Amino acid sequence: MKFKTCSKCNKKKSILKFYFRKDIQNYRADCKECVQAKRRIWEKNNLDHYREYHKKYRLKNRKIILKKGKEYYYKNDGAKKRRDWRKKNKKREHETARLYRLNNPEKIKKKQQTQWKRIKNNKELLLKQKNRLAEYRKTNKFLKWRENYWKQYFSKNKELIRARHKNYYNNNKSQSYLRVFKRRRNVLQQTPKWCDYKKMLAIYKKAEKMRDKGIMVNVDHIIPLNNKFVCGLNVPENLKIIEDKLNFSKSNKFIPFLNYKIYGTKKYYEMLKSKNYKIRIKSF
Numbered sequence: 001m002k003f004k005t006c007s008k009c010n011k012k013k014s015i016l017k018f019y020f021r022k023d024i025q026n027y028r029a030d031c032k033e034c035v036q037a038k039r040r041i042w043e044k045n046n047l048d049h050y051r052e053y054h055k056k057y058r059l060k061n062r063k064i065i066l067k068k069g070k071e072y073y074y075k076n077d078g079a080k081k082r083r084d085w086r087k088k089n090k091k092r093e094h095e096t097a098r099l100y101r102l103n104n105p106e107k108i109k110k111k112q113q114t115q116w117k118r119i120k121n122n123k124e125l126l127l128k129q130k131n132r133l134a135e136y137r138k139t140n141k142f143l144k145w146r147e148n149y150w151k152q153y154f155s156k157n158k159e160l161i162r163a164r165h166k167n168y169y170n171n172n173k174s175q176s177y178l179r180v181f182k183r184r185r186n187v188l189q190q191t192p193k194w195c196d197y198k199k200m201l202a203i204y205k206k207a208e209k210m211r212d213k214g215i216m217v218n219v220d221h222i223i224p225l226n227n228k229f230v231c232g233l234n235v236p237e238n239l240k241i242i243e244d245k246l247n248f249s250k251s252n253k254f255i256p257f258l259n260y261k262i263y264g265t266k267k268y269y270e271m272l273k274s275k276n277y278k279i280r281i282k283s284f
């Protein structure tokens with residue numbers, strides 16, 4: 001191997017560490033390191049010129065640069081390099097992403113819209129997106145956010161919420177009554193699992209309509225829920241709409257073996273008031 005001493009740093013080096021000049025068909029007098037150092041100093045002192053020159057060069061040779069870059073990227077597994085860099089510089093990555101989002105809201109919106117269009121038309125992607133959302137909703141981050149959101153919402157819209165509740169109550173009175181009724185303990189105990197709530201609600205709604213027309217009626221249990229001798233069930237079959245006028249003295253009184261057609265009629269209340277009632281109870 002040939003050796004040469006550099007004219008600048010006076011070190012003896014292999015000939016491969018010197019640039020070859022094609023015009024004079026000989027090696028340069030100063031070594032590669034010295035040339036590069038000199039060049040770096042020149043670039044610092046002539047930054048504008050340097051930048052302008054490179055800009056022009058890049059514009060002129062765009063295709064070549066891109067092609068070379070691509071080749072280099074695939075040869076050296078650029079994707080992996082990129083991934084590794086991102087792992088190492090997570091903070092910087094997040095910061096640049098945040099700044100980009102702040103500075104380009106319109107671009108981001110457009111991108112989201114196109115992405116959503118793509119997902120919308122693909123069933124598999126839609127399912128994936130749904131699952132991802134469902135999992136995100138289980139995380140502590142989301143739960144905290146939601147708690148905060150509703151707290152703020154309630155404190156901001158107190159009156160609106162109150163008005164909405166009142167409106168709902170007025171439009172669904174019978175349903176509200178039923179709900180209050182359901183909450184009472186003894187009623188709950190006497191409501192079997194097979195109770196048809198829809199049928200029950202219908203009866204309460206019918207009574208409400210009658211009250212709206214001016215007929216004062218109430219929904220009553222034929223066999224009372226709370227009596228000395230019997231405990232009726234809270235089921236629609238045990239409910240009857242009766243007039244308030246007749247109901248005044250009834251409370252939880254009960255006549256055994258009564259035909260249900262008589263219940264709630266004038267005859268029934270006369271029976272309750274009469275001495276017969278006490279005799280009937282004794283014989284029971």
Ligand SMILES: [Zn+2]
Pocket residue numbers: 006007008009010011030031032033034
């Ligand atoms: Zn040198």
